[in-house]
Amino acid sequence: MPNWQWIKQDGKDQGSLEAHHQRALRSSNFLTDANAHLKNLIEDTSIPAAVRAELAVEFEEIEAISEKIHKQEIHIAAFGRVGVGKSSLLNALLNRRAFSTSALHGETTQAEQAQWQTIKEGQLVLIDTPGIDELDGASREELARRVTRRADLVLMVCEGDLTASEFAALSQLRESGKTVLLVLNKADRYSQSELELLLQNLAQRCDGLLGAGCIVSAAADPRPDHFVITDEAGHTTESERARQVDTHQLQHKLWDILEKEGKSLAALNAALFARHLDQQVATRIVAARQKIADSVIRKYCISKGLLVAANPIPIADLLAAAGTDVAMIIHLGEVYGFALSRQEASKLVITISAQLVALMSAYWGMNLVSSALKGISAGLSTAITAIAQGALAWYATYLTGEMAKTWFARGKSWGSGGPRETARAILSSLDRDSILRTARGDIRSIMDRTGPP
Numbered sequence: 001m002p003n004w005q006w007i008k009q010d011g012k013d014q015g016s017l018e019a020h021h022q023r024a025l026r027s028s029n030f031l032t033d034a035n036a037h038l039k040n041l042i043e044d045t046s047i048p049a050a051v052r053a054e055l056a057v058e059f060e061e062i063e064a065i066s067e068k069i070h071k072q073e074i075h076i077a078a079f080g081r082v083g084v085g086k087s088s089l090l091n092a093l094l095n096r097r098a099f100s101t102s103a104l105h106g107e108t109t110q111a112e113q114a115q116w117q118t119i120k121e122g123q124l125v126l127i128d129t130p131g132i133d134e135l136d137g138a139s140r141e142e143l144a145r146r147v148t149r150r151a152d153l154v155l156m157v158c159e160g161d162l163t164a165s166e167f168a169a170l171s172q173l174r175e176s177g178k179t180v181l182l183v184l185n186k187a188d189r190y191s192q193s194e195l196e197l198l199l200q201n202l203a204q205r206c207d208g209l210l211g212a213g214c215i216v217s218a219a220a221d222p223r224p225d226h227f228v229i230t231d232e233a234g235h236t237t238e239s240e241r242a243r244q245v246d247t248h249q250l251q252h253k254l255w256d257i258l259e260k261e262g263k264s265l266a267a268l269n270a271a272l273f274a275r276h277l278d279q280q281v282a283t284r285i286v287a288a289r290q291k292i293a294d295s296v297i298r299k300y301c302i303s304k305g306l307l308v309a310a311n312p313i314p315i316a317d318l319l320a321a322a323g324t325d326v327a328m329i330i331h332l333g334e335v336y337g338f339a340l341s342r343q344e345a346s347k348l349v350i351t352i353s354a355q356l357v358a359l360m361s362a363y364w365g366m367n368l369v370s371s372a373l374k375g376i377s378a379g380l381s382t383a384i385t386a387i388a389q390g391a392l393a394w395y396a397t398y399l400t401g402e403m404a405k406t407w408f409a410r411g412k413s414w415g416s417g418g419p420r421e422t423a424r425a426i427l428s429s430l431d432r433d434s435i436l437r438t439a440r441g442d443i444r445s446i447m448d449r450t451g452p453p
Contacts, residue, residue, distance in 0.1 A: 051284040058277050065150055065270050072122030074266055077151035082131025084159045085185040088221040090126045092245045099128045133165055152265040153179045159186045174209050177272045179265060182215045183250055188222035216249040292335050297401030300328035304397045305443045309390025325349045325397055329404045336408035352403045355423035387443050394439035402426050
């Protein structure tokens with residue numbers, strides 16, 4: 001087995017020593033930065049409790065990765081289908097039986113790990129994972145994928161040409177940024193020419209996915225050689241002898257990767273997972289805020305619609321409407337983490353209203369006509385007109401809320417297109433008739449319970 005003390009302390013190799021020192025320094029810095037990012041994620045009090053609960057598994061994983069970095073561990077996980085010899089391969093590397101193996105498929109049902117060697121960069125840990133294709137084993141597959149997300153280096157183990165599921169898994173690992181070695185195990189089952197052809201085919205299929213030298217062969221648990229012995233009398237007997245385990249190519253490649261990258265592997269994996277969790281948290285927070293904001297907008301739409309429908313004085317309608325929109329915007333600001341004064345909210349209402357007036361002059365004309373009709377009508381016509389006007393007020397508040405929500409979501413910015421383009425985009429995306437039907441239904445339902453204005 002190669003010696004991990006690969007840097008010689010003499011003048012001839014001083015350049016190598018300096019290069020190694022610089023790599024180690026950079027790796028340590030990367031690792032420190034990555035671990036600081038993980039700790040910030042774990043301790044971030046701005047993440048809503050509901051979002052943290054939804055991402056409980058991810059936060060457990062991020063804590064496990066942080067603990068791994070603290071212990072200076074580099075994790076190497078075996079991944080692949082049931083029966084390809086993942087456990088046997090890891091046992092061969094360890095030179096001892098640490099992982100259970102069986103002739104039955106699916107022997108490994110939980111992730112298992114074992115300490116391998118201590119090197120300059122830290123402690124190497126080998127991890128066995130359940131097979132990814134076990135029937136009714138969706139939970140096993142998810143466990144395997146979760147473990148490989150934590151791993152710094154993945155051994156994708158196969159026993160022949162890649163199946164569709166194996167190729168898809170390999171592609172996913174590479175797309176996630178993982179360092180992967182493809183290990184063709186059970187190489188003893190092939191003749192030399194067959195093995196060379198198979199390795200060539202694998203290299204062609206994985207071109208663009210794996211770099212040069214990242215496909216190696218191994219014989220972790222070779223079948224015994226069978227032979228016939230003939231004695232002097234001509235009698236024959238069958239016998240067998242054990243064949244030597246062969247993981248030479250794999251170990252050589254592992255040493256090469258770890259010598260060149262070392263702690264960078266752990267830093268890269270921590271950074272990748274932190275980025276993944278960042279995206280997950282951001283997505284969940286956006287979705288949670290969106291849901292709350294939608295609820296807030298609907299509440300104020302109903303409130304404003306009823307207020308306008310129930311108030312027979314047109315000017316009072318307009319004053320009440322403005323006050324409702326200002327209150328809604330202050331509330332939406334709280335949802336998105338911004339505290340707006342009433343004056344700031346009023347200015348935002350004016351900005352939004354100006355765009356809506358410019359783009360929806362027909363709406364405002366309908367509103368004024370409805371107000372006039374409501375003031376001179378009586379009986380049933382008054383109720384009908386009140387519902388119509390209330391629905392239009394409901395719709396106006398809905399548009400105001402959608403624009404304000406967009407402004408807050410962009411960090412209190414209209415973006416490059418300004419408020420006009422924001423309003424135009426929102427108007428073009430909405431089904432006005434459907435929204436008005438909902439508005440009329442809301443108002444009519446409440447008025448039926450409480451009586452007409």
